[in-house]
Amino acid sequence: MGGSNLDKSAILRLLYSALTHTASAAKRRIVRFRQKSDYERFLHEWSMIDKSLTEASDAIRHLPFIQGFSLRVPGELLRTHAHDGIWIENDPLISVHHSTSTYKPVTREKGIPWGVQEIKAPIAWSMTTGHRIKIGVIDTGVDFSHPDLKQSLGRGINLLNRGTLPHDDNGHGTHIAGTIAAANQVHGMIGVAPRSTVYPVKAFDHNGSAFVSDIVLGIDWCVRNHMDIVNMSFGMKTRSKSLLTAVTNAYNAGVIIVASSGNDGKRKSIDYPARYPQTIAVGATNRLRRIAPFSNRGMYIDVYAPGDKIISAWLRGKYNEMSGTSMATSHVSGAIALLLAMRPGLSPSDIKAVVKRSMLPLRGTKAPRTTGELDVMRMLQAGER
Structure with missing residues (x-):
């Protein structure tokens, strides 16, 4: 497969939306990356933010077993940045x-x-x-x-x-x-x-x-x-x-x-x-x-x-x-x-x-x-x- 599908700004938008949206504004979803390079890039950006914000780890759950993250993704972000490079699905209650x-x-x-x-x-x-x-x-x-x-x-x-x-x-x-x-x-x-x-x-x-x-x-x-x-x-x-x-x-x-x-x-x-x-x-x-x-x-x-x-x-x-x-x-x-x-x-x-x-x-x-x-x-x- 070719280069990365996701630019850095798309990854940052995902991250920051998860940190700024409260429980009421956005549903918890699981985001997985089609390409390992995108997953690793997200991981890197998240670790940089995570060091500076203590609440980051509560807002974003790392799921290394499936190369993904659980975070709150608001509907408007879903509609405007539906990228080829990621799978997004609900993180429902069971x-x-x-x-x-x-x-x-x-x-x-x-x-x-x-x-x-x-x-x-x-x-x-x-x-x-x-x-x-x-x-x-x-x-x-x-x-x-x-x-x-x-x-x-x-x-x-x-x-x-x-x-x-x-x-x-x-x-x-x-x-x-x-x-x-x-x-x-x-x-x-x-x-x-x-x-x-x-x-x-x-x-x-x-x-x-x-x-x-x-x-x-x-x-x-x-x-x-x-x-x-x-x-x-x-x-x-x-x-x-x-x-x-x-x-x-x-x-x-x-x-x-x-x-x-x-x-x-x-x-x-x-x-x-x-x-x-x-x-x-x-x-x-x-x-x-x-x-x-x-x-x-x-x-x-x-x-x-x-x-x-x-x-x-x-x-x-x-x-x-x-x-x-x-x-x-x-x-x-x-x-x-x-x-x-x-x-x-x-x-x-x-x-x-x-x-x-x-x-x-x-x-x-x-x-x-x-x-x-x-x-x-x-x-x-x-x-x-």
Whole structure:
């Protein structure tokens, strides 16, 4: 390709508009450069400004993983300087996946929750407990003081407040972490892979909302810190080139991404990023081994797992019952950790093939062969082949 498409003044206009526009005046967008030279030039100009203005780093988020930036771009700039040299797309809000209808606190959860039992994880524990497998949970953080999680957590990162621990101010992330890796045999609950390690990546605020750019930063952190698995219990309806690029980069780096399909009860579509082929898309089942009414379903789903009335860890050392494809996703992440601890060489495509080969046909489905429910013992056997 020839020389740079963007002159310096265009780059500076973008930068200064991001710094001068308040939240109300302009939408947050992700800007990516078609040419590396333009990206590097923007990076250079930004670093010069960043040194002189402390608020610059708040206004402009650098997304090196996808060679881009998230910043506020006003509509008039979009119209007047629509350059060939850049891709601009919205940086929308994305939310965690849970159906709040069955949100109810539980006093105590002892032993093995029904979902962990259902997928036959306890039978596998004599062979594998997920030891040394690292799972990045991009979510609302985690309750670091929860007695059932203390042994199971790495430090992780707080993308919303750098330098502080990714403490959970919502509950969703703690619930996910509990299903994956809780380990308190005497007094508390046990998760699917009790000796795996969860690294909480706090990208979501107390409302369970995050920008796509936060997710991109979270995926970047997981790849750089050598996570084996990334749990993504969130989704959105619209596609995002930036999110796809980040997911593809992670997949190519050998990271397994498990994503929840969404809770709209739809038959023909599921949320992104679960809909991308580079992820393992999870739907939810209930105790009857049927697809839960809230779960999305259909051809995009790779596997179903328990997601209805799941009890797991909660804030302030408590427990909570929740339903959603989020809850199903954490069972799948834990199961993959059990398999990877036994077969560390398996690639993301190998893992997906094993998961699909080893599913148990569901009850009440017309075409039982196409998709089924997670079964850890069948997975471990299929992984041996």
